[in-house]
Amino acid sequence: MMKKAPRPYRSTHRAGKAAQTRAAILGAADGLFRSKGWTATTIAQIAAEAGVSAETVYSGFGSKRAILRLLVIGAVRRDTPKVALTEQAGPAAVLAEPDPARLIRQFARDIADVLVGVAPLMAVVRSGSTMEPELASLYTELHKGRRKNLLAVAEALARIGALRPDMTTTAAADTIWRLTSPELFTLMRDVEAVSPDGFSVWLEDMLVQGLLAPGLSR
Amino acid sequence: MMKKAPRPYRSTHRAGKAAQTRAAILGAADGLFRSKGWTATTIAQIAAEAGVSAETVYSGFGSKRAILRLLVIGAVRRDTPKVALTEQAGPAAVLAEPDPARLIRQFARDIADVLVGVAPLMAVVRSGSTMEPELASLYTELHKGRRKNLLAVAEALARIGALRPDMTTTAAADTIWRLTSPELFTLMRDVEAVSPDGFSVWLEDMLVQGLLAPGLSR
Structure with missing residues:
Protein backbone atom coordinates (compact mmCIF):
# COMPACT_ATOMS: atom_id res chain seq x y z
CA MET A 1 0.00 0.00 0.00
CA MET A 2 1.12 3.56 -0.77
CA LYS A 3 2.30 5.80 2.02
CA LYS A 4 0.90 9.33 1.97
CA ALA A 5 -1.81 8.48 -0.50
CA PRO A 6 -3.53 11.56 -1.94
CA ARG A 7 -6.72 12.65 -0.17
CA PRO A 8 -9.25 11.40 -2.72
CA TYR A 9 -7.81 7.92 -2.42
CA ARG A 10 -7.93 7.99 1.35
CA SER A 11 -11.51 9.13 1.52
CA THR A 12 -12.48 6.46 -1.01
CA HIS A 13 -10.71 3.98 1.20
CA ARG A 14 -12.56 5.25 4.24
CA ALA A 15 -15.85 5.14 2.31
CA GLY A 16 -15.05 1.58 1.29
CA LYS A 17 -14.47 0.65 4.92
CA ALA A 18 -17.74 2.31 5.94
CA ALA A 19 -19.59 0.45 3.19
CA GLN A 20 -18.06 -2.80 4.41
CA THR A 21 -19.18 -2.10 7.97
CA ARG A 22 -22.68 -1.25 6.75
CA ALA A 23 -22.84 -4.45 4.74
CA ALA A 24 -21.64 -6.47 7.74
CA ILE A 25 -24.33 -4.95 9.95
CA LEU A 26 -27.06 -5.53 7.36
CA GLY A 27 -25.88 -9.10 6.79
CA ALA A 28 -25.87 -9.86 10.51
CA ALA A 29 -29.30 -8.32 10.99
CA ASP A 30 -30.68 -10.21 7.99
CA GLY A 31 -29.62 -13.55 9.44
CA LEU A 32 -30.89 -12.73 12.92
CA PHE A 33 -34.29 -11.40 11.80
CA ARG A 34 -34.88 -14.41 9.54
CA SER A 35 -33.95 -16.96 12.19
CA LYS A 36 -35.18 -15.33 15.42
CA GLY A 37 -37.86 -12.85 14.38
CA TRP A 38 -38.39 -9.27 15.46
CA THR A 39 -38.68 -9.42 19.24
CA ALA A 40 -35.78 -11.78 19.91
CA THR A 41 -33.36 -9.80 17.72
CA THR A 42 -31.59 -6.94 19.51
CA ILE A 43 -29.24 -4.19 18.35
CA ALA A 44 -26.61 -5.64 20.74
CA GLN A 45 -26.81 -9.02 18.98
CA ILE A 46 -26.63 -7.43 15.54
CA ALA A 47 -23.56 -5.47 16.63
CA ALA A 48 -21.87 -8.53 18.16
CA GLU A 49 -22.56 -10.61 15.07
CA ALA A 50 -21.18 -7.86 12.81
CA GLY A 51 -18.13 -7.32 15.03
CA VAL A 52 -18.92 -3.67 15.75
CA SER A 53 -20.22 -1.70 18.72
CA ALA A 54 -23.93 -1.13 19.34
CA GLU A 55 -23.07 2.57 19.05
CA THR A 56 -21.89 2.02 15.46
CA VAL A 57 -25.15 0.29 14.61
CA TYR A 58 -27.22 3.10 16.12
CA SER A 59 -25.24 5.88 14.47
CA GLY A 60 -25.31 4.12 11.10
CA PHE A 61 -28.98 3.14 11.00
CA GLY A 62 -30.85 4.81 13.84
CA SER A 63 -33.10 1.93 14.87
CA LYS A 64 -33.91 -1.76 14.54
CA ARG A 65 -36.95 -0.81 12.50
CA ALA A 66 -34.82 1.21 10.05
CA ILE A 67 -32.53 -1.78 9.54
CA LEU A 68 -35.43 -4.14 8.87
CA ARG A 69 -36.91 -1.62 6.43
CA LEU A 70 -33.63 -1.40 4.49
CA LEU A 71 -33.40 -5.19 4.43
CA VAL A 72 -36.86 -5.59 2.90
CA ILE A 73 -36.17 -2.92 0.27
CA GLY A 74 -32.80 -4.50 -0.46
CA ALA A 75 -34.40 -7.94 -0.85
CA VAL A 76 -36.92 -6.52 -3.33
CA ARG A 77 -34.18 -4.85 -5.37
CA ARG A 78 -31.82 -7.85 -5.21
CA ASP A 79 -28.44 -7.27 -6.92
CA THR A 80 -28.81 -3.52 -7.36
CA PRO A 81 -30.25 -2.23 -4.09
CA LYS A 82 -29.87 1.41 -5.13
CA VAL A 83 -32.01 1.08 -8.26
CA ALA A 84 -35.81 1.00 -7.87
CA LEU A 85 -37.27 -2.30 -9.01
CA THR A 86 -39.19 -0.97 -12.00
CA GLU A 87 -36.04 0.76 -13.26
CA GLN A 88 -33.92 -2.37 -13.22
CA ALA A 89 -33.15 -4.03 -16.56
CA GLY A 90 -35.12 -7.25 -15.96
CA PRO A 91 -38.37 -5.74 -14.66
CA ALA A 92 -38.13 -2.85 -17.17
CA ALA A 93 -37.98 -5.40 -20.00
CA VAL A 94 -41.08 -7.11 -18.58
CA LEU A 95 -42.96 -3.81 -18.58
CA ALA A 96 -41.93 -3.15 -22.20
CA GLU A 97 -42.94 -6.62 -23.45
CA PRO A 98 -45.54 -6.23 -26.25
CA ASP A 99 -47.03 -9.74 -25.97
CA PRO A 100 -49.54 -9.94 -23.06
CA ALA A 101 -49.10 -13.65 -22.28
CA ARG A 102 -45.32 -13.35 -22.42
CA LEU A 103 -45.41 -10.22 -20.25
CA ILE A 104 -47.39 -12.11 -17.61
CA ARG A 105 -45.15 -15.18 -17.79
CA GLN A 106 -41.97 -13.16 -17.35
CA PHE A 107 -43.52 -11.08 -14.60
CA ALA A 108 -44.66 -14.22 -12.74
CA ARG A 109 -41.17 -15.71 -12.90
CA ASP A 110 -39.49 -12.53 -11.78
CA ILE A 111 -41.83 -11.86 -8.87
CA ALA A 112 -41.51 -15.45 -7.62
CA ASP A 113 -37.76 -14.90 -7.49
CA VAL A 114 -38.23 -11.64 -5.57
CA LEU A 115 -40.64 -13.31 -3.14
CA VAL A 116 -38.17 -16.04 -2.21
CA GLY A 117 -36.00 -13.38 -0.59
CA VAL A 118 -38.66 -10.92 0.55
CA ALA A 119 -41.43 -13.11 1.97
CA PRO A 120 -39.53 -14.28 5.09
CA LEU A 121 -38.62 -10.67 5.96
CA MET A 122 -42.18 -9.47 5.40
CA ALA A 123 -43.29 -12.25 7.75
CA VAL A 124 -40.99 -10.74 10.38
CA VAL A 125 -42.53 -7.30 9.84
CA ARG A 126 -46.04 -8.73 9.93
CA SER A 127 -45.60 -10.80 13.07
CA GLY A 128 -43.97 -7.85 14.83
CA SER A 129 -46.73 -5.52 13.65
CA THR A 130 -49.37 -7.17 15.84
CA MET A 131 -47.47 -5.98 18.92
CA GLU A 132 -45.73 -2.77 17.90
CA PRO A 133 -47.24 0.27 16.19
CA GLU A 134 -43.88 1.22 14.62
CA GLU A 141 -45.62 1.39 4.04
CA LEU A 142 -43.98 -1.66 2.46
CA HIS A 143 -47.29 -2.87 1.06
CA LYS A 144 -47.87 0.59 -0.44
CA GLY A 145 -44.47 0.32 -2.11
CA ARG A 146 -45.47 -3.05 -3.56
CA ARG A 147 -48.65 -1.48 -4.83
CA LYS A 148 -46.73 1.18 -6.75
CA ASN A 149 -44.50 -1.40 -8.45
CA LEU A 150 -47.44 -3.65 -9.31
CA LEU A 151 -49.58 -0.83 -10.65
CA ALA A 152 -46.85 -0.44 -13.28
CA VAL A 153 -47.56 -4.01 -14.41
CA ALA A 154 -51.31 -3.35 -14.67
CA GLU A 155 -50.55 -0.16 -16.61
CA ALA A 156 -48.26 -2.04 -18.98
CA LEU A 157 -51.07 -4.52 -19.70
CA ALA A 158 -53.55 -1.67 -20.20
CA ARG A 159 -51.13 0.11 -22.56
CA ILE A 160 -51.01 -2.87 -24.93
CA GLY A 161 -54.80 -3.26 -24.75
CA ALA A 162 -54.55 -6.62 -23.00
CA LEU A 163 -56.98 -6.17 -20.09
CA ARG A 164 -60.49 -7.63 -20.08
CA PRO A 165 -62.91 -5.00 -21.38
CA ASP A 166 -64.77 -5.04 -18.03
CA MET A 167 -61.60 -4.57 -15.97
CA THR A 168 -60.05 -1.25 -14.93
CA THR A 169 -56.31 -0.79 -14.49
CA THR A 170 -56.93 -0.28 -10.77
CA ALA A 171 -58.85 -3.53 -10.44
CA ALA A 172 -56.09 -5.35 -12.32
CA ALA A 173 -53.51 -3.85 -9.95
CA ASP A 174 -55.62 -4.99 -6.97
CA THR A 175 -55.60 -8.56 -8.26
CA ILE A 176 -51.87 -8.54 -9.01
CA TRP A 177 -51.16 -7.08 -5.57
CA ARG A 178 -53.19 -9.77 -3.82
CA LEU A 179 -51.91 -12.75 -5.79
CA THR A 180 -48.26 -11.72 -5.45
CA PRO A 196 -41.13 -20.88 -6.32
CA ASP A 197 -41.59 -22.42 -9.78
CA MET B 1 -88.26 -24.68 41.47
CA MET B 2 -89.36 -28.22 42.30
CA LYS B 3 -88.03 -29.91 45.38
CA LYS B 4 -86.93 -33.50 44.91
CA ALA B 5 -86.90 -33.21 41.17
CA PRO B 6 -86.66 -36.62 39.46
CA ARG B 7 -83.15 -37.77 38.49
CA PRO B 8 -83.41 -37.13 34.72
CA TYR B 9 -84.33 -33.52 35.37
CA ARG B 10 -81.49 -33.06 37.82
CA SER B 11 -78.87 -34.53 35.50
CA THR B 12 -80.20 -32.43 32.65
CA HIS B 13 -79.96 -29.47 34.97
CA ARG B 14 -76.40 -30.41 35.83
CA ALA B 15 -75.58 -30.92 32.17
CA GLY B 16 -77.09 -27.52 31.43
CA LYS B 17 -74.93 -25.94 34.10
CA ALA B 18 -71.83 -27.66 32.69
CA ALA B 19 -72.66 -26.49 29.18
CA GLN B 20 -73.07 -22.95 30.51
CA THR B 21 -69.67 -23.11 32.18
CA ARG B 22 -68.09 -24.43 28.99
CA ALA B 23 -69.69 -21.68 26.97
CA ALA B 24 -68.50 -19.07 29.47
CA ILE B 25 -64.92 -20.39 29.25
CA LEU B 26 -64.98 -20.48 25.45
CA GLY B 27 -66.47 -16.99 25.30
CA ALA B 28 -63.84 -15.61 27.65
CA ALA B 29 -61.02 -17.30 25.73
CA ASP B 30 -62.39 -16.07 22.41
CA GLY B 31 -62.32 -12.45 23.55
CA LEU B 32 -58.86 -12.76 25.10
CA PHE B 33 -57.24 -14.51 22.13
CA ARG B 34 -58.70 -12.01 19.67
CA SER B 35 -57.60 -8.98 21.65
CA LYS B 36 -54.32 -10.12 23.22
CA GLY B 37 -53.04 -12.92 21.01
CA TRP B 38 -51.62 -16.30 21.97
CA THR B 39 -48.70 -15.50 24.25
CA ALA B 40 -50.37 -12.85 26.38
CA THR B 41 -53.47 -14.97 27.02
CA THR B 42 -53.16 -17.32 30.01
CA ILE B 43 -55.42 -20.05 31.42
CA ALA B 44 -55.59 -18.03 34.65
CA GLN B 45 -56.97 -15.03 32.75
CA ILE B 46 -59.47 -17.16 30.87
CA ALA B 47 -60.64 -18.65 34.18
CA ALA B 48 -60.91 -15.26 35.87
CA GLU B 49 -62.83 -13.80 32.94
CA ALA B 50 -65.22 -16.78 32.92
CA GLY B 51 -65.67 -16.69 36.72
CA VAL B 52 -64.32 -20.21 37.28
CA SER B 53 -61.11 -21.71 38.65
CA ALA B 54 -58.09 -22.48 36.47
CA GLU B 55 -58.62 -26.09 37.56
CA THR B 56 -62.06 -26.08 35.94
CA VAL B 57 -60.58 -24.77 32.69
CA TYR B 58 -57.86 -27.45 32.67
CA SER B 59 -60.21 -30.32 33.52
CA GLY B 60 -62.74 -29.19 30.93
CA PHE B 61 -60.37 -28.51 28.02
CA GLY B 62 -56.90 -29.81 28.84
CA SER B 63 -54.84 -26.98 27.38
CA LYS B 64 -54.79 -23.49 25.92
CA ARG B 65 -54.12 -25.02 22.52
CA ALA B 66 -57.21 -27.24 22.79
CA ILE B 67 -59.37 -24.21 23.59
CA LEU B 68 -58.05 -22.24 20.62
CA ARG B 69 -58.61 -25.26 18.38
CA LEU B 70 -62.25 -25.54 19.48
CA LEU B 71 -62.74 -21.83 18.95
CA VAL B 72 -61.51 -21.97 15.35
CA ILE B 73 -63.68 -25.00 14.56
CA GLY B 74 -66.64 -23.31 16.25
CA ALA B 75 -66.08 -20.13 14.23
CA VAL B 76 -66.04 -22.14 10.99
CA ARG B 77 -69.28 -23.92 11.92
CA ARG B 78 -71.00 -20.78 13.20
CA ASP B 79 -74.51 -21.40 14.60
CA THR B 80 -74.30 -25.20 14.71
CA PRO B 81 -70.84 -26.02 16.08
CA LYS B 82 -71.59 -29.73 16.30
CA VAL B 83 -72.41 -30.12 12.60
CA ALA B 84 -69.53 -30.27 10.09
CA LEU B 85 -69.60 -27.32 7.68
CA THR B 86 -70.37 -29.30 4.52
CA GLU B 87 -73.31 -30.99 6.28
CA GLN B 88 -74.94 -27.72 7.28
CA ALA B 89 -78.01 -26.63 5.34
CA GLY B 90 -76.47 -23.51 3.74
CA PRO B 91 -73.20 -25.01 2.50
CA ALA B 92 -74.95 -28.27 1.50
CA ALA B 93 -77.31 -26.24 -0.71
CA VAL B 94 -74.30 -24.54 -2.32
CA LEU B 95 -72.74 -27.92 -3.11
CA ALA B 96 -76.01 -29.13 -4.65
CA GLU B 97 -76.50 -26.03 -6.83
CA PRO B 98 -76.71 -27.08 -10.49
CA ASP B 99 -75.78 -23.71 -12.01
CA PRO B 100 -71.96 -23.18 -11.93
CA ALA B 101 -71.98 -19.38 -11.74
CA ARG B 102 -74.65 -19.41 -9.05
CA LEU B 103 -72.77 -22.10 -7.11
CA ILE B 104 -69.65 -19.93 -7.10
CA ARG B 105 -71.55 -16.78 -6.15
CA GLN B 106 -73.25 -18.46 -3.20
CA PHE B 107 -70.03 -20.13 -2.12
CA ALA B 108 -68.14 -16.82 -2.26
CA ARG B 109 -70.78 -15.11 -0.10
CA ASP B 110 -70.87 -17.91 2.44
CA ILE B 111 -67.09 -18.25 2.79
CA ALA B 112 -66.68 -14.48 3.23
CA ASP B 113 -69.12 -14.71 6.13
CA VAL B 114 -67.14 -17.61 7.64
CA LEU B 115 -63.86 -15.74 7.23
CA VAL B 116 -65.09 -12.70 9.16
CA GLY B 117 -65.20 -14.87 12.28
CA VAL B 118 -62.37 -17.29 11.54
CA ALA B 119 -59.62 -15.11 10.09
CA PRO B 120 -58.75 -13.27 13.35
CA LEU B 121 -58.46 -16.58 15.22
CA MET B 122 -56.33 -18.13 12.47
CA ALA B 123 -54.08 -15.09 12.74
CA VAL B 124 -53.64 -15.92 16.43
CA VAL B 125 -52.71 -19.51 15.56
CA ARG B 126 -50.35 -18.35 12.81
CA SER B 127 -48.54 -15.75 14.87
CA GLY B 128 -48.15 -18.21 17.74
CA SER B 129 -46.94 -20.92 15.36
CA THR B 130 -43.68 -19.12 14.61
CA MET B 131 -42.66 -19.61 18.25
CA GLU B 132 -44.37 -22.78 19.42
CA PRO B 133 -44.34 -26.19 17.71
CA GLU B 134 -47.69 -27.15 19.26
CA GLU B 141 -54.15 -29.30 10.96
CA LEU B 142 -56.65 -26.47 10.57
CA HIS B 143 -55.49 -25.77 7.01
CA LYS B 144 -55.91 -29.47 6.20
CA GLY B 145 -59.46 -29.25 7.51
CA ARG B 146 -60.09 -26.26 5.22
CA ARG B 147 -58.71 -28.25 2.34
CA LYS B 148 -61.22 -31.06 2.93
CA ASN B 149 -64.18 -28.65 2.96
CA LEU B 150 -62.96 -26.82 -0.14
CA LEU B 151 -62.22 -29.97 -2.10
CA ALA B 152 -65.99 -30.62 -1.80
CA VAL B 153 -66.58 -27.34 -3.69
CA ALA B 154 -64.17 -28.32 -6.47
CA GLU B 155 -65.85 -31.74 -6.66
CA ALA B 156 -69.28 -30.14 -6.91
CA LEU B 157 -68.06 -28.04 -9.86
CA ALA B 158 -66.51 -31.11 -11.50
CA ARG B 159 -69.73 -33.07 -11.01
CA ILE B 160 -71.76 -30.56 -13.01
CA GLY B 161 -69.07 -30.44 -15.70
CA ALA B 162 -68.23 -26.81 -14.96
CA LEU B 163 -64.44 -26.91 -14.70
CA ARG B 164 -62.13 -25.75 -17.49
CA PRO B 165 -61.21 -28.77 -19.63
CA ASP B 166 -57.52 -28.28 -18.76
CA MET B 167 -58.16 -28.14 -15.01
CA THR B 168 -58.20 -31.08 -12.61
CA THR B 169 -60.41 -31.17 -9.54
CA THR B 170 -57.27 -31.09 -7.41
CA ALA B 171 -55.94 -27.98 -9.14
CA ALA B 172 -59.35 -26.33 -8.72
CA ALA B 173 -59.27 -27.18 -5.00
CA ASP B 174 -55.75 -25.69 -4.76
CA THR B 175 -56.97 -22.42 -6.22
CA ILE B 176 -60.07 -22.28 -4.02
CA TRP B 177 -57.96 -23.07 -0.94
CA ARG B 178 -55.49 -20.27 -1.72
CA LEU B 179 -58.03 -17.59 -2.63
CA THR B 180 -60.20 -18.27 0.43
CA PRO B 196 -66.40 -8.89 3.43
CA ASP B 197 -68.73 -8.02 0.52
Missing part, protein backbone atom coordinates in the same frame (compact mmCIF):
# COMPACT_ATOMS: atom_id res chain seq x y z
CA LEU A 135 -43.87 -2.10 12.77
CA ALA A 136 -47.54 -1.82 11.86
CA SER A 137 -46.74 1.43 10.05
CA LEU A 138 -43.75 -0.19 8.33
CA TYR A 139 -45.95 -3.09 7.23
CA THR A 140 -48.40 -0.66 5.63
CA SER A 181 -48.52 -10.96 -1.74
CA PRO A 182 -45.78 -12.37 0.50
CA GLU A 183 -48.67 -13.58 2.69
CA LEU A 184 -50.01 -15.90 -0.02
CA PHE A 185 -46.53 -16.97 -1.16
CA THR A 186 -45.61 -17.88 2.42
CA LEU A 187 -48.85 -19.79 2.97
CA MET A 188 -48.34 -21.85 -0.19
CA ARG A 189 -44.70 -22.52 0.67
CA ASP A 190 -45.26 -23.39 4.33
CA VAL A 191 -48.50 -25.36 4.20
CA GLU A 192 -48.62 -26.74 0.65
CA ALA A 193 -44.83 -26.97 0.10
CA VAL A 194 -45.25 -25.20 -3.25
CA SER A 195 -41.89 -24.34 -4.86
CA GLY A 198 -44.91 -23.93 -8.75
CA PHE A 199 -45.99 -20.54 -7.44
CA SER A 200 -44.98 -18.82 -10.65
CA VAL A 201 -46.86 -21.31 -12.86
CA TRP A 202 -50.04 -20.92 -10.79
CA LEU A 203 -49.71 -17.12 -10.67
CA GLU A 204 -49.26 -16.97 -14.44
CA ASP A 205 -52.41 -19.02 -15.01
CA MET A 206 -54.48 -16.92 -12.58
CA LEU A 207 -53.32 -13.64 -14.10
CA VAL A 208 -53.91 -14.83 -17.66
CA GLN A 209 -57.41 -16.08 -16.80
CA GLY A 210 -58.29 -13.26 -14.46
CA LEU A 211 -56.92 -10.22 -16.28
CA LEU A 212 -56.53 -10.78 -20.00
CA ALA A 213 -59.19 -10.13 -22.62
CA PRO A 214 -60.59 -13.36 -24.10
CA GLY A 215 -58.42 -14.71 -26.90
CA LEU A 216 -55.20 -13.22 -25.53
CA SER A 217 -54.30 -16.17 -23.35
CA ARG A 218 -51.71 -17.57 -25.73
CA LEU B 135 -49.28 -24.22 17.45
CA ALA B 136 -47.41 -24.93 14.22
CA SER B 137 -49.04 -28.38 14.17
CA LEU B 138 -52.44 -26.85 14.91
CA TYR B 139 -51.95 -24.36 12.07
CA THR B 140 -51.25 -27.22 9.65
CA SER B 181 -57.28 -18.40 2.85
CA PRO B 182 -57.63 -16.42 6.09
CA GLU B 183 -54.16 -15.06 5.24
CA LEU B 184 -55.37 -13.36 2.05
CA PHE B 185 -58.67 -12.24 3.64
CA THR B 186 -56.76 -10.65 6.53
CA LEU B 187 -54.30 -8.94 4.21
CA MET B 188 -57.09 -7.43 2.12
CA ARG B 189 -59.02 -6.35 5.21
CA ASP B 190 -56.04 -4.90 7.10
CA VAL B 191 -54.07 -3.23 4.31
CA GLU B 192 -56.67 -2.49 1.63
CA ALA B 193 -59.68 -2.09 3.97
CA VAL B 194 -61.69 -4.43 1.74
CA SER B 195 -65.10 -5.31 3.25
CA GLY B 198 -65.81 -6.62 -1.47
CA PHE B 199 -63.85 -9.78 -0.79
CA SER B 200 -66.74 -11.97 -1.89
CA VAL B 201 -67.25 -10.05 -5.16
CA TRP B 202 -63.54 -10.31 -6.03
CA LEU B 203 -63.40 -13.98 -5.05
CA GLU B 204 -66.43 -14.75 -7.19
CA ASP B 205 -64.83 -13.09 -10.23
CA MET B 206 -61.50 -14.87 -9.73
CA LEU B 207 -63.15 -18.27 -9.34
CA VAL B 208 -65.41 -17.77 -12.36
CA GLN B 209 -62.49 -16.65 -14.54
CA GLY B 210 -59.98 -19.10 -13.13
CA LEU B 211 -62.02 -22.29 -12.81
CA LEU B 212 -65.03 -22.34 -15.11
CA ALA B 213 -65.05 -23.64 -18.66
CA PRO B 214 -65.43 -20.83 -21.24
CA GLY B 215 -69.04 -19.82 -21.75
CA LEU B 216 -70.14 -20.81 -18.24
CA SER B 217 -69.39 -17.48 -16.65
CA ARG B 218 -73.00 -16.36 -16.51
